[in-house]
Structures are given as structure tokens and as C-alpha cells.
């Protein structure tokens with residue numbers, strides 16, 4: 001909101017004043033409460049001085065008991081307060097006014113509860129079910145009927161507003177239909193439209209597809225409302241499902257799956273901290289970028305201490321705790337076909353059927369399990385059966401490739417043979433070890449995909465799977481293999497408190513076995529399921545294009561994309577060099593005009609990202625991110641599809657949409673779909689050489 005919208009009507013002015021008065025009341029009540037001593041302090045301090053006196057008079061026999069109690073009382077005084085007050089800088093994010101009969105009450109939804117009835121101040125924690133339910137389930141003007149503890153509440157929702165308070169000042173009020181915002185000049189203005197209000201966008205939506213930038217990242221942009229205030233009814237219902245019940249959340253890109261999974265975790269931890277202590281909660285995601293984002297999103301939910309792991313990080317830790325030793329050297333040179341086979345549901349099913357594998361009961365050392373596995377992975381008959389069972393998903397060449405690769409890994413490392421020989425003589429002229437990048441480099445290594453398989457074999461036989469968990473969240477689950485899910489499920493013990501979120505249209509790793517098989521691997525066949533229907537991240541033109549990209553893979557249900565936005569820009573170039581020069585210029589220009597914007601150039605693979613980075617290297621705002629180390633700061637990230645799963649950026653540019661990069665295959669459809677659905681404001685696609693057939697629905701922008 002730039003403050004350029006129309007002046008407020010008298011009713012809107014009244015509304016702002018009402019909200020400012022409410023905020024002033026809350027802040028005054030908070031200021032009055034702050035310096036007050038902690039509730040238990042006077043009693044505890046008194047008890048401590050009593051004990052001190054007793055200690056002086058005690059006999060040597062009684063002294064240890066008195067000291068012990070003194071220690072306990074001191075610990076109680078020093079423990080962090082369990083009921084922190086709301087932060088006066090932003091004490092709440094929503095306002096609900098309800099009328100029940102003659103009684104009218106105002107509730108503010110925030111992250112902590114604070115009540116001062118004498119001043120009509122009721123700030124309630126959003127996780128505190130009764131009132132929050134009305135906020136999330138009803139709209140302004142609705143009559144409601146809800147069963148609260150001990151009574152049936154009936155009434156009318158008189159006001160339901162999302163507010164943004166920053167630095168203790170009211171900055172934005174949204175009623176759903178209208179958003180009132182305080183501009184940089186201190187002037188309030190209004191804009192209409194539900195979605196525009198919801199995501200703080202809408203500025204400059206008259207921009208053309210040929211121009212990059214809708215004004216979203218101009219300096220001084222207003223902070224958007226917190227997503228906790230925006231949850232829709234369906235999302236709130238999903239996150240309110242009982243903690244013990246497993247839950248599967250699916251939905252298209254940007255429909256709020258991660259949001260629901262993390263908010264559910266927050267509620268569960270809040271409702272029963274004894275059963276669900278932070279130390280026993282785990283969030284697992286496939287890629288580092290999303291793990292960093294999830295950790296950031298957990299912070300405001302009070303879950304900063306919850307562990308977030310990538311699959312690889314988790315499997316290394318689980319290996320160490322299951323086998324008592326760190327995993328051996330992992331190779332980065334696994335042939336893609338071998339890696340696909342090792343993640344494939346057909347291998348999972350085949351291993352479960354092997355009596356030799358399945359028959360034992362005792363836990364075993366990893367090397368023994370590995371020998372057994374290697375035997376199978378060099379057995380052409382066994383591999384042939386796996387490939388057959390994969391029903392065309394794995395080519396027959398996977399058999400030979402797996403046999404060859406496994407044999408190289410089984411060979412003794414050259415280093416072993418060269419032991420005792422002068423180090424200078426085992427180093428090549430380029431400083432690398434003589435076996436680097438040769439088949440010998442594989443000797444003695446495991447593939448990253450082997451860790452979950454070995455963990456599975458162990459858990460399958462003896463049940464042991466590592467650290468016990470109270471609740472598990474698996475996000476982007478379409479990229480998690482059945483081996484991984486099986487072991488994670490065992491870590492939950494008997495209970496099945498877990499949330500799985502995913503979208504089959506976004507698989508980029510091999511191994512998706514369908515939701516039924518995945519829930520079965522987790523031991524959660526009877527999970528509640530929820531399919532989120534509204535696309536929140538992407539404006540309508542991007543969401544519609546993303547659906548075209550998926551083509552036959554698109555879900556059957558109709559698209560519910562909310563916000564309007566600028567059309568997707570498609571630019572055709574004769575060569576990569578032309579495209580890069582044009583895009584680099586456009587990005588420079590955008591960064592200058594909109595320094596607060598986040599921009600991602602999402603290439604299919606690292607090479608194109610690197611070569612575009614070379615053209616932008618001198619820009620302090622440009623970053624090459626191929627390892628998932630996103631900073632989430634304004635600027636330009638040059639990156640690839642693999643790295644951006646689960647993330648979002650104001651502006652996204654796909655620089656390499658040629659027919660060779662994105663042919664009309666299922667895999668290419670899903671990858672391009674992931675890239676384009678990262679855009680929360682505008683998308684540009686560069687078609688290079690022969691354009692990708694997946695762009696057929698998009699007319700090129702002319703007159704560049």
C-alpha cells in the first residue's frame with residue numbers, strides 16, 4: 001500500500017479511529033501491567049527468606065533438606081514465565097467483535113493471552129480454541145453457534161478485521177472487502193478487493209506484461225498481515241484436528257500446505273506441552289532452502305527450538321543413532337538411474353518380500369546389512385524383477401548400471417592399497433587425490449540413497465529406528481521415498497501423531513508411490529485428509545498458466561485462484577546469449593526501481609544459473625544460490641528448480657524455456673510447474689531457440 005489510493009470515506013475514517021482507540025487501550029493496559037512483579041514472586045521470595053532463617057537455625061541433619069527446598073524455590077523464581085505478555089510493538093493481528101444477546105465483546109487475536117477486563121481488553125492467543133474458532137470460521141455479519149466449554153454460544157459477528165500493527169502503531173486494517181492502509185506520508189487510503197487486501201498486493205496492477213515490476217518491491221512497502229490472521233476456514237479446520245490423528249494435507253502450489261502443517265504443530269505444542277515437548281517435535285523437508293524457510297516460519301509461532309532437518313541431514317543423524325557410528329563417505333557421483341532405482345517403490349516392495357531380508361529379528365551392524373543389500377544390487381534376477389514391477393518407470397538399463405556402480409563401490413579403496421606410500425606420490429599434479437573423478441573414487445562409498453534403505457532394513461527387522469518423536473511434520477512429501485517414510489514412522493513409536501503435506505504435481509525426485517502407499521509406509525493408513533482448494537501465493541494469471549503447464553497432470557478440481565495480477569510475460573529469443581543479455585538488463589533495472597523486492601531467476605539446472613550470474617556478478621544484490629543457502633533478503637537469487645521447492649519470491653524469471661529443456665514430458669511439466677508457481681506477484685518466461693511446447697497457451701510479448 002503506497003498511500004496513493006483514494007481518501008477515506010467518513011465511515012472508513014470512523015473505522016480507523018475505532019481501531020486506533022482499541023490499540024491505545026491495549027497498549028495502555030500493557031504498560032500498566034509491565035512493571036508489576038510476577039504473580040508468584042511475593043510468595044516465593046517470602047518462602048526463600050523463611051528458609052534462609054531456618055537454615056541458620058537447623059541442625060546438620062536437617063540442613064540438606066532445607067537446602068534442597070531452597071534450590072527448588074530459587075529455580076521456580078528464576079524459571080522463564082510461562083505466560084509472556086504480548087509484544088507492545090505488535091500485540092495482536094486481528095480484531096473480532098461479537099454480540100451475544102445484549103452483550104458486545106471485542107477480542108484481539110495475538111500470540112499471547114492478556115486480559116484486562118476493567119478496560120475491555122481481551123487479547124487471546126490464536127491457539128486458544130473457543131474464540132479463535134469464531135474468527136476463522138465466520139465472516140462479518142454471520143450469525144454463529146459454537147459449543148464452548150460448558151455452554152453454547154450464539155450470536156452475531158459484528159466486526160472481523162485483520163490488522164497490521166508495527167512499532168506500536170496501527171498501519172493497516174482490512175475488513176475483507178476493503179483495506180485501509182497508512183501510507184509513507186502518514187495519510188490513510190483505501191483499496192477494494194479481498195485478495196488484494198489479503199496479500200498486501202494490488203499496487204500497480206495496471207502494469208503490462210512487457211514491463212518487469214508491479215511496484216511491490218518499492219522502498220517503504222507496508223508489512224503484509226501475518227498469515228496466522230488470514231487462515232481460511234478450511235485451513236483452520238485442518239489444523240484443529242486432534243493431535244493424535246495423522247493428517248495428510250494436499251493441494252496445489254501455494255495453497256497453504258506448509259502454513260497449515262506448521263500452524264498445526266504450534267497448536268499441538270501449545271495444547272499439550274507435556275506430551276508434545278519441543279524437543280520431541282521434528283519437521284523434515286527434502287531441500288535445504290525449504291528447511292531454512294520452515295525454521296524462519298516456526299519462529300513467530302513460538303517454535304524456534306523445534307528441529308527442522310533436510311532428508312539427508314535427518315538420515316545421517318538417524319544412521320548415527322541407529323548404528324552408533326557416523327555414516328561412511330557418501331559419493332556425489334551416483335548415476336541418476338541408480339539413484340532412481342534406490343528410491344523406487346518397486347524396490348521397497350521387493351525388499352519387504354525377501355524372506356532373507358525380512359526374516360531376521362536382531363539388530364545388525366550396518367556393514368552386514370550393506371553386504372546383504374550389495375548382494376541384491378548385483379543380482380540381475382532381483383534387479384530385473386524390480387524393473388518389471390516398476391511398470392515402465394525404470395528402464396532396463398538401470399539393471400546393468402546398478403550392478404556396475406555397486407561393484408565399484410564394493411572394491412577396496414585405492415587409498416587402502418596405497419597405505420604407507422608417501423602422500424606426495426598419491427596426489428596428482430592438480431592437487432587432487434590420484435583416484436579423484438576416476439571409478440576408484442567410488443570404492444568404499446555409499447550413495448546418499450543407501451542410508452534410508454539400510455535404516456529401513458534395520459527398522460524392518462528389529463523395530464529400532466532412532467530418536468523417539470512425539471509429532472512429525474513431513475513437508476513436500478511427494479519427494480520423500482517410502483524407505484524414508486517407513487523409518488520416520490517407526491520413530492513415532494505406537495502413536496501416529498503426524499502431519500504430511502505434499503502435492504503430486506510438484507514431484508521432482510523419483511520415488512513417489514502415491515498417497516495411499518506413503519501413508520501405509522508411515523503406518524498411518526487411516527489418516528484424515530484435507531485438500532486445500534485456494535491458491536494464495538500466485539496471482540490468477542500465473543495460477544492459470546501453471547495449470548496449462550501441468551496439462552494432463554493437472555488436478556481435476558476447478559482452480560480457485562484469488563488475486564488478480566499482471567499477465568505472464570513470455571519473451572522469445574533466437575539464442576541463450578540474446579535472452580541472457582535482455583534478462584540481465586531487466587533485472588538490473590528492476591533492482592534499482594524496487595530495492596525491497598525478492599527476485600528469483602529459476603533455471604532448470606545450475607549451468608544456466610551460473611552463466612546468468614556472471615552477467616550480474618557486480619550487483620551487490622545478486623546471489624548465486626545452488627546449495628539452498630537462501631538469505632530471504634531483498635535482491636536477486638540466481639538458482640535452479642531443485643533448490644526453490646516450497647519457496648516464494650515477488651518476481652520469478654524462467655530464463656531457459658526451450659523445447660530441449662522443457663519437452664512435453666511429465667517430468668518437465670512438473671519441474672516447470674514448480675518454477676513458475678514460486679511467483680507471488682509477476683512471472684516472466686524466456687523462450688530460447690525452439691520454445692518449449694509447454695508454453696503453447698502463452699502468447700509472446702511483442703514490441704520489445
Ligand SMILES: Nc1ncnc2c1ncn2[C@@H]1O[C@H](COP(=O)(O)OP(=O)(O)OP(=O)(O)O)[C@@H](O)[C@H]1O
Pocket residue numbers: 198199227230231232235251252253254255256257258259260503506536537645646647648677
Ligand atoms: N489463508 C491464507 N490467506 C492468505 N495467504 C495465505 C493463506 N494461506 C497461506 N497463505 C500464504 O500463501 C503462500 C503459500 O503458502 P504455503 O507456502 O504454505 O503453500 P504451500 O501449499 O505449502 O506451497 P508449495 O506447494 O509451493 O509448497 C504463503 O505466502 C502463505 O503465507
